[in-house]
Amino acid sequence: MAVREILTYPDPRLRERAEPVADPAAPEVQQLIQDLADTMYDAPGVGLAATQLGVPLRVAVTDTRWRDEEGVRDLHVWINPEILSREGETEFEEGCLSVPGVFEHVKRAARITLRWQDAEGAVHTADFEDFQAVALQHEFDHLDGRLFIDLLPPVKQKLLKKRLRKQKRRREAGA
Numbered sequence: 001m002a003v004r005e006i007l008t009y010p011d012p013r014l015r016e017r018a019e020p021v022a023d024p025a026a027p028e029v030q031q032l033i034q035d036l037a038d039t040m041y042d043a044p045g046v047g048l049a050a051t052q053l054g055v056p057l058r059v060a061v062t063d064t065r066w067r068d069e070e071g072v073r074d075l076h077v078w079i080n081p082e083i084l085s086r087e088g089e090t091e092f093e094e095g096c097l098s099v100p101g102v103f104e105h106v107k108r109a110a111r112i113t114l115r116w117q118d119a120e121g122a123v124h125t126a127d128f129e130d131f132q133a134v135a136l137q138h139e140f141d142h143l144d145g146r147l148f149i150d151l152l153p154p155v156k157q158k159l160l161k162k163r164l165r166k167q168k169r170r171r172e173a174g175a
């Protein structure tokens with residue numbers, strides 16, 4: 001088990017665009033998947049992208065069920081995900097392990113069609129909706145260096161980011 005440090009805003013590594021994974025079965029990718037899962041369950045969170053561990057590769061994990069149904073683990077691994085289409089609009093209150101303590105309503109597509117590779121490298125295509133579609137859009141945004149707070153109205157975003165930078169400086173000064 002390897003729980004790793006999750007980068008927090010405004011760490012510049014969170015803004016990197018992650019590179020495609022050439023070989024999902026490679027040992028270092030398998031290790032990354034294990035670390036992502038361990039770190040996500042430990043946090044605890046419902047999703048984590050490699051970018052959040054400072055690894056610029058297009059890999060993310062989610063488990064949107066385990067916190068609701070105790071003892072049930074339903075880990076999903078997403079490698080080289082590509083959203084082929086987006087439809088409709090929905091709004092959920094989102095949070096992020098890289099933006100601790102912030103929960104804000106964000107608008108996203110209500111339905112997506114996704115193509116991705118699993119941990120063995122097999123290619124899949126499927127549709128997702130509602131909370132699952134939202135969680136996936138949130139995670140895959142990380143792979144492009146985007147955070148959910150970037151989707152807030154400009155004035156709110158500016159104030160929030162200022163506050164977060166100040167909090168982080170204070171945390172680091174106290175550490």
Ligand code: NI
Binds near residue numbers: 095096097098
């Ligand atoms: Ni996040």
